[in-house]
Amino acid sequence: MKLMARIPRCMLAAVIAATALISAPAAVWGGNVTDAIRAGLGDKMPAFTAFTGTIIEISDYHGDPGRKFVSVEDEDEGVVNFILTENTLFFTAPALLYEGNAVTGYYDNLRPMMMIYPPQPEAFAFSAVMQEPPFVKLDRFDGELVSFDGMLKLNITADTIIHNQDGDDFEHAGQTLEEALAGAALKVIYSVSTRSIPALTTPDFIMVLYETAEIPVIPVYPAAGTPVPLVVQNELAGEVPFEALDDGTVMVPLRVVSDALGIELGWDGETQSVIWDGLIKLSIGADEYICERRGEAVSINIGAAPTLINDRTYVPLQFFTEVAGFNNAYFFEGQIEINDFDLMQ
Secondary structure, three states, X not given: OOOOOOOOHHHOOOOOOOOOOOOOOOXXXXXXXXXXXXXXXXXXXXXXXXXXEEEEEXXXXXXXXXXXXXXXXXXXXXXXXXXXXOOXXXXXXXXXXXXXXEEEEEEEOOOOOOOOOOOOOEEEEEEEOOOOOOEEEEEEEOOOOEEOOOOEEEOOOOOOEEEEOOOOEOOOOOOOHHHHHOOOEEEEEEOOEXXXXXXXXXXXXXXXOOOOOOOXXXXXXXXXXXXXXXXXXXXXXXXXXXEEOOOOOEEEEHHHHHHHHOOOEEEEOOOOEEEXXXXXXXXXXXXXXXXXXXXXXXXXXXXOOOEEEOOEEEEEOOHHHHOOOOOXXXXXXXXXXXXXXXXXX
């Protein structure tokens, strides 16, 4: 496999491309997006994608009975392998999820995903396809109660039941209902709508879904020393013992990555520093990474220092993006990914 020439981050201009999001005609989720992210997306840009098809296989995810691996195939023979967890919301009875049944899964476009095919997203919501009313819509709505994808407008009446996700009545003291719901992620249940665009409906039920600020996403890491796959440029470099600092910083054995890329590691005895690719110096215990730029030394701090673990040099995972110049470096779904593919947001 031919690799791109390595360019340290200190030699690059900071160029970040916006992530393109896909909407679906059925029901699109728009939840768990901070105001900053939502402002960047703009109107009519859903943050979640819906995928509808038929279940072709259900199994335990990596032998864990608490998680399910559900393979769904659509009418064009496209496949998505959803991972169902204890956090997945079910909008129909789980008993309706069986092989051969039609379902819709919703996944978060803003979460990093392993670059493999078929894709393996964690399902945020899951439901059987309902051929008859009531119907379900998941999206954010603007101040005029039009969904961000522009397909549905709400006509809320006194008969519409509105709850928070915990089941309590939704309160909006000091605001009009339109003001309180503007920008919120809603699950809308309705039976009848007009054939206009946007379709107008008087919803039977609305659930106001929690925001990320109220339910922070806390990464679940394996126990220290647990072997996990290390994938570099979409190639398995091997399994490495998982290590993380007390603050959650994932640490990566530098030698395994350099060997996978064919990059030379050197040693500067005078400064007691490891040299990456002849351009970057790093020292054990020092959050200072020295990068050579046009003959001058540039110092970079990334919030964590290299460390020795079992006589091996480990660096913070963010070293590869903030210093070494890779686009992506993250721990997701049980494996460490480092690559130069399209920037993950």
